[in-house]
Amino acid sequence: MLRTLRKMHIRPSVVGVPTHDCISFRINNVVNPELGNEGYLFEVNSDGIQISANSETGLFYGFSSFVQMLPDDVCDVTYNKITIPECTILDYPRYEWRGCMIDVSRHFFTVEQIKKMLDLMAIYKMNVFHWHLTDDQGFRVWIDRRPSVAIEGSVRRASEFGSLKEEGEYGGYYTAKQMKEIVDYCAERYITVIPEFDMPGHFTAVLSAYPHLGCSGEKVEVEERFGIFDTIACGGNEEVYTFVYDVLKEMVEIFPSPFFHIGGDEAPKRRWAVCPKSLEKVKAVGLEGIEQLQGFFTKKVTEMLASLGK
Secondary structure, three states: OHHHHHHOOOOOOOOOOOOOOEEEEEEOOOOOOOOOOOOEEEEEEOOEEEEEEOOHHHHHHHHHHHHHOOOOOOOOOOOOOOOOOOEEEEEOOOOOOOEEEEEOOOOOOOHHHHHHHHHHHHHOOOOEEEEEOEEOOEEOEOOOOOOHHHHOOOEEEEEEEOOEEEEEEEEOOEOHHHHHHHHHHHHHOOOEEEEEOOOOOOOHHHHHHOHHHEOOOOOOOOOOEOOOOOOOEOOOOHHHHHHHHHHHHHHHHHOOOOOOEOOOOOOOOOOHHHOHHHHHHHHHOOOOOHHHHHHHHHHHHHHHHHHOOO
């Protein structure tokens, strides 16, 4: 909060006892059931500004409302005086999960760019950052056990997304240090980070580095276009599950959230239907057909995550 005020050319001093014309933050001694864990009471009167809540989260959201009441150009203009109208605001969220998803696979954002978006999320009291880190168009996570997936899987030769057509290599990935930096930045703003490793579909970037994890074993390039592609993980190849576990194990060490997103959408089964390993797996585990293999795949991955505390 102090850093935010300084960005607005406000030089606050912290005092233990409220004085006239100060901003007072107070955790309720007696829980106000109307506010819940994230609500707050915001009051502006002749004595100053009072923000009270049942938790630090509520106080943070009350402060966010204060920031919204300031002039739009407060970070660019040094004001001698800012007048806030007298008011009473009792505010609490209707929805517990207020999320924003950022897809860094199709378009890579730097850490500083992501921080700017997180600042906006915080102002508008959004509390879940869904970080879409992998897809056909780029794998954005450095994995110590599998370095090739970032080195090769994060770079595509060109981009053709609708009307956007760009020649030349495009890529980027995040180190563990950078991802932890984002997690810490979010924690200061009461935002939970939900990472996503999409599978078994949207796997082209992985197969560009490890083609043997696909049904055909053929070398593929990181995808340059939007779309739904047949290049999915082989559901019958045990090495796929070993790879997935290696990736998950490192990612869960970075992201403390109890939740982990594994995608699961848009996984065409055409290659599975003619893949000896996939067909053998269907028989071996007693499935009724190739369509059920994705359910088997998902169950194995969720069991991995459960073993890792997610």
